Amino acid sequence: MQKSEIIEQKFTNFAGKIIVIPYIISIQMEQNLLRIAIQSKGRLYDDTIGLLKEAGIKINRSERALLVRSNNYPLEVLYMRDDDIPKTVAEGMADVGIVGLNEVMEKDENIKIVQHLGLSKCRLSIAIPKHAEYTGPQWLDGKRIATSYPHILKKFLKEHMVKADIYEITGSVEITPRIDLADAIFDIVSSGSTLVTNNLLEVETVMESDAVVVANKKMSTDKRKTLDELLFRFQAAIDAQKKKYVMMNAPKANVEKILSIMPESMKSPTIIPLADNEWCSIHTVLEEKCFWQIIGDLKKAGAQGILVVPIEKMVS
Ligand code: PRT
Ligand code: ZN
Secondary structure, eight states: OEEEEEEEEEEEOTTSOEEEEEEEEEEEOOTTOEEEEEESSSHHHHHHHHHHHHTTOOOOOOTTOSEEEOSSSSEEEEEEOGGGHHHHHHTTSSSEEEEEHHHHHHHOOSOEEEEEOOOSOEEEEEEEETTSOOOSGGGGTTOEEEESOHHHHHHHHHHTTOOOEEEEOSSOGGGTTTTTSOSEEEEEESSSHHHHHTTEEEEEEEEEEOEEEEEOSOOOHHHHHHHHHHHHHHHHHHHHHHEEEEEEEEEGGGHHHHHHHSOGGGOOOEEEEOSSTTEEEEEEEEEHHHHHHHHHHHHHTTOEEEEEEEOSOOOO
16 A cells, blocks of 8 residues: 655755755555564563574664564564563554563453463462461461562452452562561562572462463454464474474384374374385474383384484474
């Protein structure tokens, strides 16, 4: 579609006077240009940039630039703090965003979750001093709980009919029980080592979180097409990360046994003859975690020279 805009051009005439001539120009609008809000720095940043790269999208960000246009995909990247992403998408300043589910639930904006990426995984949990005797959510009754996620915590407490004081704090939540600012904390846990270091024990997991793609609820058909293609590329990259291409040699007589070890969904591998008539090569795609579970059995069944190679993209 074309949009018209008036611009002015200044000239100096022969008498030395400045005259202004208005021009009407037509601008080619990119109706399908999608704006995505991502974290400018922090724990989500590397995963997000890695995913865009895996999806084949080139973004050359010069230092500190806040809005960068991809040069090979109709996408503009808007860099910001993760806390601001849900609102930015809800208000349409960005069409989509990549942010932790924890932030989405906390901010509770009117946006749509369109894809779980399975990246930057963590959980939001309640933790109490190690030596306290936890008896269930009722233990929290009348206690002070420090958190950066008051909205999610309030909902949890309400569901369990617990009345507690919520002490909202933006950082260093884990030290509040030690300095007597709180009796318990509600915070993000990943490996759990921060809790251990601070003599805290995780007693309730309130929600699991991963990075998600969120979208504005009103999107034009053209932008929706760009988004669908983007989600398709993300999915192909995510699927490829989970799977490995596995090759092995085996005596032909053992092929049936080897196939019986493979998971149900991978029962039709490619079987290639080898120079030695008694042997063949078996090629298949396996989930990495599944591969580690069955490797011992494959070897016992006579598989040799097992090769595992990464898959760059996977389109089903
Ligand atoms: O500056 P900006 O506001 O953008 O970033 P931020 O400081 O608010 O967030 P950031 O970059 O720390 O985290 C961004 C998102 O990453 C979070 O909203 C989560 O969705 C996700 N994520 C994944 C985590 C963690 N893992 C994590 N471990 N966010 C924070 N942590 C912190 C947690 O707060 C705690 O202090 O790590 C500590 C616990 O880690 P463990 O491994 O010791 O349990
Ligand atoms: Zn933040």
